[in-house]
Amino acid sequence: MARDAGINEPTREFPGYPTGDDLKERSAVTPESTTDTPGGSGDPTTGGNGGPARGLLLLLGAAALAVVVLLGVQATGLLPEFRNPFAKEQTDRSQPPLLKSIQDLSRYVAAEGNFQVVVDTQNDRRNVPDFLLNERTLFVGAGSVEAYVDFAKIGDGAIVESADGTSVEIKLPAPQLGQTNLDLEKSYVFAEQRGLLNRLGDLVGNDPNRQQQVYQLAEERITAAARDSGLSARAEENTRKMLEGLLRSLGYQRITVTYTAP
Numbered sequence: 001m002a003r004d005a006g007i008n009e010p011t012r013e014f015p016g017y018p019t020g021d022d023l024k025e026r027s028a029v030t031p032e033s034t035t036d037t038p039g040g041s042g043d044p045t046t047g048g049n050g051g052p053a054r055g056l057l058l059l060l061g062a063a064a065l066a067v068v069v070l071l072g073v074q075a076t077g078l079l080p081e082f083r084n085p086f087a088k089e090q091t092d093r094s095q096p097p098l099l100k101s102i103q104d105l106s107r108y109v110a111a112e113g114n115f116q117v118v119v120d121t122q123n124d125r126r127n128v129p130d131f132l133l134n135e136r137t138l139f140v141g142a143g144s145v146e147a148y149v150d151f152a153k154i155g156d157g158a159i160v161e162s163a164d165g166t167s168v169e170i171k172l173p174a175p176q177l178g179q180t181n182l183d184l185e186k187s188y189v190f191a192e193q194r195g196l197l198n199r200l201g202d203l204v205g206n207d208p209n210r211q212q213q214v215y216q217l218a219e220e221r222i223t224a225a226a227r228d229s230g231l232s233a234r235a236e237e238n239t240r241k242m243l244e245g246l247l248r249s250l251g252y253q254r255i256t257v258t259y260t261a262p
Helices: 020-028 051-076 196-204 212-227 231-249
Strands: 107-124 134-150 159-161 167-172 188-194 254-259
Touching (some): 107 212, 107 231, 134 212, 167 231, 212 231, 231 254
């Protein structure tokens, strides 16, 4: 096929390339904005306009509002109190106390001593290592002992009054020491060491009276300390002062108080 030299026409096999003027015209044209872009407001798959975030905020707001409403209703007392389902509970199955005896006391408690003792006991076996079989307890015991005069033991002729009624002589039994009262609220186990076999024995069957020996030793130590503390002499002096003040108010001028040998 013949080609005319005066005509600038591209062939079918080789399309024409854009010239410089065509490129300028294309760059001057502003591309139209599209509305259906990925991630835009119109894309339902990506949650346009912050769909998931807005839903989460609405859910949190609703939960907070529900908590506030429940607390408000609970404060008004319309609903029962919320309780911990795993709270610790204590059941008391103790039997009622049984009265065994009643004693009439005529004691005058003239003095009381408060004591504290540290008991350190150890039970082990010969030729056995301590880490296998050993039981050592460090116990701090606190207790009190009363010194009293038993007026019920005053016999006939213990009170002698003078003929003119101005003096009186009284013979009293010697003061006695009461039983040691161990204060369990102030007594405690300071430290305890137990061997491996002792701990295994506790798992099989724990002895509820294991500390009984420690308590008894503490009471014995406190009782011995009370005997050597001068508590009885203090009780004699206090009883004498009490009787002198009482009898002087009754008109006696001379009062003699003596104690019989225990």
